[in-house]
Amino acid sequence: MSSTGRTKGMNDERRAQRATSNSNANARHGTPTRFKGDDIAERLLELAAGVVRLLPSLTKQPGATSLVKQLEPEWTESSLLDAVHGGPRARARQSPRAVNAVGPREGTRSRSDRCTLGSFERREAHSEIRNLTPPRCAGLPLSLLLPKTAAGEGPETKVLDATP
Amino acid sequence: MNGYAAGANYEEARGAESPADFVHKVRIALKEVRETRYWLKLTVRAGLVNSPHGIAPLIDEADQLVAILTASANTARRRADPSA
Numbered sequence: 001m002s003s004t005g006r007t008k009g010m011n012d013e014r015r016a017q018r019a020t021s022n023s024n025a026n027a028r029h030g031t032p033t034r035f036k037g038d039d040i041a042e043r044l045l046e047l048a049a050g051v052v053r054l055l056p057s058l059t060k061q062p063g064a065t066s067l068v069k070q071l072e073p074e075w076t077e078s079s080l081l082d083a084v085h086g087g088p089r090a091r092a093r094q095s096p097r098a099v100n101a102v103g104p105r106e107g108t109r110s111r112s113d114r115c116t117l118g119s120f121e122r123r124e125a126h127s128e129i130r131n132l133t134p135p136r137c138a139g140l141p142l143s144l145l146l147p148k149t150a151a152g153e154g155p156e157t158k159v160l161d162a163t164p
Numbered sequence: 165m166n167g168y169a170a171g172a173n174y175e176e177a178r179g180a181e182s183p184a185d186f187v188h189k190v191r192i193a194l195k196e197v198r199e200t201r202y203w204l205k206l207t208v209r210a211g212l213v214n215s216p217h218g219i220a221p222l223i224d225e226a227d228q229l230v231a232i233l234t235a236s237a238n239t240a241r242r243r244a245d246p247s248a
Binding site: 051 | 168170171174175178193197200203204206207210212213214218219221222225226228229232233236
């Protein structure tokens with residue numbers, strides 16, 4: 001490796017050493033350990049929090065929907081589908097322990113059932129979610145976004161009712 | 165783009181695998197802050213918020229962060245490749 005090639009492992013190791021050496025001093029003085037870049041990270045976090053706080057007031061404004069999507073595109077079709085079907089994003093956000101703690105929601109399918117959804121059901125769920133704007137989706141419980149059940153009843157009607 | 169990608173990208177930069185990787189990721193964070201600043205300015209210009217004074221500090225903060233991240237990326241680039 002070249003002289004400029006510091007590895008991530010080395011970086012973390014150095015941080016860990018500094019944290020260990022500072023821990024006694026911190027215990028005495030009660031100050032948290034600060035690392036290089038912490039202040040910038042904190043300011044970026046504060047900027048993001050400011051943007052998030054701004055979003056509710058923007059959603060009330062007519063014509064601001066596309067702008068809200070730009071500022072907060074997390075509620076996209078794919079992420080909603082992931083949330084419904086337990087896709088990669090949802091799995092990444094929710095640890096197995098958290099899933100077990102919450103348990104299955106009423107009216108939802110089990111984890112194994114979700115894995116066996118057919119392409120027709122996925123297309124149907126996709127078309128339903130596409131008709132909803134992100135802020136409106138964010139307010140709805142997850143169970144309302146599930147595809148139609150085999151009996152032909154289920155949350156689909158409620159989703160359509162919620163759409164003006 | 166989203167309002168909080170900049171912080172996420174900066175955290176990635178802090179765990180970079182090399183100085184070049186650090187520079188690259190800081191520049192991505194920089195672009196995100198620039199874009200966020202643009203959208204914030206647009207909300208004010210289009211009159212989409214009732215009190216623009218609430219957004220002014222955010223735009224000012226974004227301005228400062230653009231300057232900080234630009235300087236950080238340039239410094240890291242110089243250290244990584246002194247000949248550049």
